[in-house]
Amino acid sequence: MAKQSQKDCHTLMVPNRHNRNDDTKCGNSLCFACHDKVGILKGAGTNMKKIIFAFLVLLGIDQLTKIVARFLFTPPKEVLPFLTLHMTENSGIAFSFPFPPLLLLILTAVLLGILGWVLVTKELVKIETVAFLFLFSGAAGNFIDRVLYGSVTDFLKFWDLPIFNFADIWITAGVVLFIWYELNKAKS
Numbered sequence: 001m002a003k004q005s006q007k008d009c010h011t012l013m014v015p016n017r018h019n020r021n022d023d024t025k026c027g028n029s030l031c032f033a034c035h036d037k038v039g040i041l042k043g044a045g046t047n048m049k050k051i052i053f054a055f056l057v058l059l060g061i062d063q064l065t066k067i068v069a070r071f072l073f074t075p076p077k078e079v080l081p082f083l084t085l086h087m088t089e090n091s092g093i094a095f096s097f098p099f100p101p102l103l104l105l106i107l108t109a110v111l112l113g114i115l116g117w118v119l120v121t122k123e124l125v126k127i128e129t130v131a132f133l134f135l136f137s138g139a140a141g142n143f144i145d146r147v148l149y150g151s152v153t154d155f156l157k158f159w160d161l162p163i164f165n166f167a168d169i170w171i172t173a174g175v176v177l178f179i180w181y182e183l184n185k186a187k188s
Contacts, residue, residue, distance in 0.1 A: 086157045115136040
């Protein structure tokens with residue numbers, strides 16, 4: 001089979017866009033179709049190190065900013081006309097919707113177990129790995145808060161939107177990436 005050009009096979013960067021049956025790679029690191037899938041327990045020690053490092057960085061950003069918020073953002077501090085740093089404690093789920101605390105801890109622990117299992121055992125393309133990594137990091141950050149404080153520390157307030165934190169940003173990014181990937185995969 002003749003090797004297709006990078007431009008032809010990566011127009012939308014969608015998996016299996018060029019339907020290769022051989023092991024050639026195009027050289028584009030974002031190519032879903034010709035780059036190795038990531039399976040941490042499938043002999044990919046370097047990938048495991050990268051994923052653990054990225055997880056620790058994301059979790060560290062979330063936890064450090066929450067610690068700073070607990071000490072410095074009461075009373076609220078307006079940083080920009082549209083951004084106020086205002087520490088609040090959210091004992092519910094998204095948008096402070098009430099939820100039984102013990103049940104929430106149990107469900108979050110189960111979710112973390114499932115996400116961790118997927119990251120460690122499944123062969124994922126890189127974009128799926130990043131999506132699951134964001135979801136896992138965000139869920140872990142909020143889980144730690146619930147265990148330590150009985151609630152989640154939120155402190156970022158843009159305009160009149162609900163107050164949130166970096167773990168919420170990680171979760172949102174993971175969901176958006178995963179949906180984007182699945183929609184593009186379905187088109188191919």
